[in-house]
Amino acid sequence: MPHSIKRIFTWIFWIFVLWAIFTSPNRAADLVLTIWEIILNGFNAIAVFFDRLLGG
Incomplete structure (x- = not known):
């Protein structure tokens, strides 16, 4: 993927994140916690898998 397209999608992502936080901060916080x-x-x-795999 060309660098310019990646940069555009990155900007779109961050604009969406900021929009979500400003329009609905409670839901955005719930999403981050989830x-x-x-x-x-x-x-x-x-951790449990490797602990049991190694006989812990």
């Missing part, structure tokens, strides 16, 4: 929980649960699952 994404954070998904990431933490994923790392937790990986």
Whole structure:
């Protein structure tokens, strides 16, 4: 993907993020918390997997 197209999509993404925060801050915060929980649960699952794999 050419660099200019990537830059345009990056700007569109950040404009959308700012729009979402300004128009609905509570929903935006809920979304960030939900994404954070998904990431933490994923790392937790990986840790449990390797712990059991290594006989812990």
